Each structure stands twice: as C-alpha cells, then as structure tokens.
Amino acid sequence: SLSTNSPKRRLRIGILDLVHKGPTRALWARLMHANLASIMPQVLAVWCEEAGHDVTFAVYTGLEDVETMLPDDVDLVFIGAFTQAAQLSYALSNMYRKRGAITVLGGPHARCYPEDSARYFDYVLGFTDRAILEQVLSEAAQHRPMGVMLAAKKQPTVMPSLEQRWKYVAPTLRKAISPIKMVPMLGSLGCPYTCSFCIDSEIEYQPFEFGQVSEDLRFLVRTMPNVWVGWHDPNFGVRFDEMLNAIEEAVPKGKLSFAAESSLSLLSEPRLKRLKEAGFVAMLPGVESWFSLGNKSKTGNRQGMEKVEQVSDHINMIMRYIPYVQANFVLGLDVDAGDEPFELTKQFLRRTPGAFPGYSLMSAFGEAAPLNLELQRAGRVLPFPFHFLNNNEAMNVKPKNYEWVDFYARIIDLTGFSFSPATMARRV
Ligand code: SF4
Incomplete structure (x- = not known):
C-alpha cells in the first residue's frame, strides 16, 4: 500500500x-x-x-x-x-x-x-x-x-501546450466517426459578466498567454490541418483583438475551423467579418432571457418585444458571416411569468429562421453558482437524482411564477414549435 x-x-x-x-x-x-x-x-x-x-x-x-x-x-x-x-x-x-x-x-x-x-x-x-x-x-x-x-484559490494560469497534450488528444479524436473532429482548446478562463445562474460568473476573467495560443495553433496546423477547434472559453473573445491576432498570425486561411460561445455584446459586424476570415463556422451566443441580462446582449434596458427585435436583427446579421448560430436561452428564470417569455421566443424564431435555439432549464447544480444557495434556503431546490439532472430535459428548481404542470406544458409547446417540420425547414 x-x-x-x-x-x-x-x-x-x-x-x-x-x-x-x-x-x-x-x-x-x-x-x-x-x-x-x-x-x-x-x-x-x-x-x-x-x-x-x-x-x-x-x-x-x-x-x-x-x-x-x-x-x-x-x-x-x-x-x-x-x-x-x-x-x-x-x-x-x-x-x-x-x-x-x-x-x-x-x-x-x-x-x-x-x-x-x-x-x-x-x-x-x-x-x-x-x-x-x-x-x-x-x-x-x-x-x-x-x-x-x-482546491486551489484559482484556476491554473499556465497549462501544458497542445503539443504536450497531443498524445491524449489524438486517440480521443480517432474515436469520433464524425467528419467533424474537434480539438478542445482554451484561450481564457472566467468571465467579466455576472449572470447569477452561471458557474463562471464569480471567476475572474483571465486570458492565457496569447503567444501560447498561437504556438498551439501552429502545432495543430502542422499536425492535423482541417480539423475544428472547439474553444472551451466560457465567453470567447473578451480580449477580442489580441485573441484574433493570435489566431490570424498562426493559421493560414482555411486551415482550421472554429466554434465558440460568445456574448452578443462582443459580436459587432466588423468583428464578425474578422471571425469569418479567420475560419469561424459556429457561434453560440447566450440570449438567456427577454427580461434581464441586457448588458451581455448589448440591449441595455430593452425588454420584451423590443429586445426580441434587436436580438433578432443582431443574430440575422451574425448569420451573414457565420453559418451555424445557436442562440441559447435559460427557461424558468424568476423574471419570467405567464405566456409572454415563451411567445416572445416563438416570435424570435419566426424573425430569425436560421438560428438554432438551445434551451437550458434553470437548474441549480449544488453550490456551483451564486444563486444556488439562495434557492436552497428558499426551499426551491428539489433533490433530483444526479443521474437525471440534465438541464435540457428536467430542472430541479421550482419556478417562481409557474406551477410545474403549467411550466412543462409551455416548454413542450415551445419545443414542439421550435423543432416542428415547418420551423426546421425554414431553418435549413
Ligand atoms: S456571459 Fe456567459 S459565461 Fe459569462 S457569466 Fe454570463 S452565462 Fe456565464
């Protein structure tokens, strides 16, 4: 022993x-x-x-x-x-x-x-x-x-290079039979925004050395060109120019494709032009709610239909540059009540037919996010078995403004609308 x-x-x-x-x-x-x-x-x-x-x-x-x-x-x-x-x-x-x-x-x-x-x-x-x-x-x-x-006080500031990780990355990639092989990379940790349901909201934003990012990308271009890079940054492109410089100087045009999660506030049109040139093909911005979190979608105090219109225009603009856009929403937030949030999301989908909606049900994973403790104290967290705790199919937080049956009925209706043959046909 x-x-x-x-x-x-x-x-x-x-x-x-x-x-x-x-x-x-x-x-x-x-x-x-x-x-x-x-x-x-x-x-x-x-x-x-x-x-x-x-x-x-x-x-x-x-x-x-x-x-x-x-x-x-x-x-x-x-x-x-x-x-x-x-x-x-x-x-x-x-x-x-x-x-x-x-x-x-x-x-x-x-x-x-x-x-x-x-x-x-x-x-x-x-x-x-x-x-x-x-x-x-x-x-x-x-x-x-x-x-x-x-636990350390914070996440590590230096990680091994992709070349050092490669002996573990390569056999994993061989398992994927998909034509898309995605290499996981990180340009930063933490996030400057403070969405209270998010595990990264209390973690200070910290970029990795941009020189190291370039070095890793050069290695990838040499070793396995034409793969995808999946950026695991909680919010990609906070230090946008430095990050794009690092990518542009390492990757010849067309050699790699990129996917990332990013806030709408970071995705202005000049930046999207640059992202397209750099090889970005998938972007997953978080809209989250029609009634809060206006700062990250650059909609300020606009709410409801006004926010739908602005976000829809923004995402339609993104789609002129990036072929796959997944707009992420959190359903069941305390700011939501009645039919309106669900109907507004349908309006958004009608106005933005190309966007793929991603729905997360408001869930409290233990002590991960700042909001969770508050929810536990209020007796709103159900002891859902871990095996089923998947925020796409079930949630463990009792909604503030809905009864369960009513809430799930609305989700079923919205999901049916979002993935109906007619909506899907408009999407492709
Ligand atoms: S912007 Fe995204 S990563 Fe940042 S705190 Fe909000 S949900 Fe989390």
Missing part, C-alpha cells in the same frame, strides 16, 4: 474522463461524444507524467466497456465527471478502491457537490493547479469514510 514516507514512489496512475453517464449505441454518441472530451484530465495526465509517474489515460464516451479502460493494478485513479455521470463515477471509485487504489474526483461534479463526492472518493478536487496535484501525488493515502476536499 502507499505511504506518505515514499513521496518519490513511481505510481501507476489511471485518468478517466467520463463524457457520458452510461452505455449507449446512439448515433449522436458515435458522431460527437469524443469531441466533447475535457481539457483538464489531459492537463493532469501531462503533469503526472512530468512528475515521473506512469499514466494510462482514457475517455469514456458510452461506447466502451468502462470497467476495462484502465489497468487492474493502478495505484491512483483520477476521474473527471459531470453531475449526470456522478453515480457512474461513484461506482467506479468503489470498484477501484476494492482493488486497492486511491481514488480522486475532479471536474464539474466535484466542484458542484464536493461533500457528497467526498463520501465516495479519497480526494475531491476543486480548482486544481500543480501544487494541489503535487499534494495528492505525494500523499496518495486512503481517506475513508470521508475524503479530503482540496
């Missing part, structure tokens, strides 16, 4: 990134799940190897046998999981502990539900930098029944 007296011991480390919560044969999973791999597990893998340990890295997309992805005799297992995969991660932790391993959980579930996770893992990691990792590696001890929760 491991001992704190032998910090230099070479460990057999397994790192498992759970992209999905269980077995599936769905076409979407085959096409896209491998494109949804996270960056931090790859970063940990690089850091663990640099610290002199043997690393086996695996991404579970739902298509593999998850029990056999890591060797049986690992000493230390890191699992990264979203909340939907929490129960799978707990079960895997139990399996590896029985085989004698120490287990560590990181990723969104660990950040949202650290106390619950600590019942099943020896270590639960919040923000993880090299110092936190070093602490785990040098101790690597059992902590049962309650695991230890560790």
Whole structure:
C-alpha cells in the first residue's frame, strides 16, 4: 500500500474522463461524444507524467466497456465527471478502491457537490493547479469514510501546450466517426459578466498567454490541418483583438475551423467579418432571457418585444458571416411569468429562421453558482437524482411564477414549435 514516507514512489496512475453517464449505441454518441472530451484530465495526465509517474489515460464516451479502460493494478485513479455521470463515477471509485487504489474526483461534479463526492472518493478536487496535484501525488493515502476536499484559490494560469497534450488528444479524436473532429482548446478562463445562474460568473476573467495560443495553433496546423477547434472559453473573445491576432498570425486561411460561445455584446459586424476570415463556422451566443441580462446582449434596458427585435436583427446579421448560430436561452428564470417569455421566443424564431435555439432549464447544480444557495434556503431546490439532472430535459428548481404542470406544458409547446417540420425547414 502507499505511504506518505515514499513521496518519490513511481505510481501507476489511471485518468478517466467520463463524457457520458452510461452505455449507449446512439448515433449522436458515435458522431460527437469524443469531441466533447475535457481539457483538464489531459492537463493532469501531462503533469503526472512530468512528475515521473506512469499514466494510462482514457475517455469514456458510452461506447466502451468502462470497467476495462484502465489497468487492474493502478495505484491512483483520477476521474473527471459531470453531475449526470456522478453515480457512474461513484461506482467506479468503489470498484477501484476494492482493488486497492486511491481514488480522486475532479471536474464539474466535484466542484458542484464536493461533500457528497467526498463520501465516495479519497480526494475531491476543486480548482486544481500543480501544487494541489503535487499534494495528492505525494500523499496518495486512503481517506475513508470521508475524503479530503482540496482546491486551489484559482484556476491554473499556465497549462501544458497542445503539443504536450497531443498524445491524449489524438486517440480521443480517432474515436469520433464524425467528419467533424474537434480539438478542445482554451484561450481564457472566467468571465467579466455576472449572470447569477452561471458557474463562471464569480471567476475572474483571465486570458492565457496569447503567444501560447498561437504556438498551439501552429502545432495543430502542422499536425492535423482541417480539423475544428472547439474553444472551451466560457465567453470567447473578451480580449477580442489580441485573441484574433493570435489566431490570424498562426493559421493560414482555411486551415482550421472554429466554434465558440460568445456574448452578443462582443459580436459587432466588423468583428464578425474578422471571425469569418479567420475560419469561424459556429457561434453560440447566450440570449438567456427577454427580461434581464441586457448588458451581455448589448440591449441595455430593452425588454420584451423590443429586445426580441434587436436580438433578432443582431443574430440575422451574425448569420451573414457565420453559418451555424445557436442562440441559447435559460427557461424558468424568476423574471419570467405567464405566456409572454415563451411567445416572445416563438416570435424570435419566426424573425430569425436560421438560428438554432438551445434551451437550458434553470437548474441549480449544488453550490456551483451564486444563486444556488439562495434557492436552497428558499426551499426551491428539489433533490433530483444526479443521474437525471440534465438541464435540457428536467430542472430541479421550482419556478417562481409557474406551477410545474403549467411550466412543462409551455416548454413542450415551445419545443414542439421550435423543432416542428415547418420551423426546421425554414431553418435549413
Ligand atoms: S456571459 Fe456567459 S459565461 Fe459569462 S457569466 Fe454570463 S452565462 Fe456565464
């Protein structure tokens, strides 16, 4: 067994990134799940190897046998999981502990539900930098029944280069049978906006070295041209000019395609021209609500139909430059009441036929967002089982201004409208 007296011991480390919560044969999973791999597990893998340990890295997309992805005799297992995969991660932790391993959980579930996770893992990691990792590696001890929760004050400011991560990125990309292969990259962390439902709203905006971004892109152009880069920045392009300079100087025209999430306030027409030239083909702006958050869509105090008109014009303009635009909405916010929010979204879709709507139901993931504690105190958070906590299909926050049946009836109606054959035909 491991001992704190032998910090230099070479460990057999397994790192498992759970992209999905269980077995599936769905076409979407085959096409896209491998494109949804996270960056931090790859970063940990690089850091663990640099610290002199043997690393086996695996991404579970739902298509593999998850029990056999890591060797049986690992000493230390890191699992990264979203909340939907929490129960799978707990079960895997139990399996590896029985085989004698120490287990560590990181990723969104660990950040949202650290106390619950600590019942099943020896270590639960919040923000993880090299110092936190070093602490785990040098101790690597059992902590049962309650695991230890560790977190750095902030996210790391320096990450390994894409070239260093490549040995973990490349095999994952080979799993995606889609013609779209998406390489995950980060240009920044945090966000200057303060949407109260968002996990990134309290994290200070912090760009990575723009020189490093260029270097990574040059490596990608040399190694695997014509792939997509999926920017994992919470809000892409806050330091717009520096970021675009970094892309333009590294990527010859047409060599890479890019997808990003960005606020409408950052997407003016001159910038869109530049984005198009640089190879941006998909943009996912967050509209969120017709009655609040005007700052991020540059609609100021405009609300209701006035905001619909302005946002619709803006998104139609974006679509002249970027072929795929997904407009994201949060349904069930406290500012919403009655028919109006739903009817306004339909109006928006009629006026903006090319935009693909993305609906998230207002959900409180543990302690992730500033609003969550308030909602818990008000008794509005349901103890929804993690396995089903998917903010596309169900929500765990009791809406302020709707009864459940009434609320879901409106969502079903809006979804039916949004994806009806007639609306879909207008979209393509
Ligand atoms: S703009 Fe987007 S990333 Fe920033 S706080 Fe709001 S929802 Fe989060």
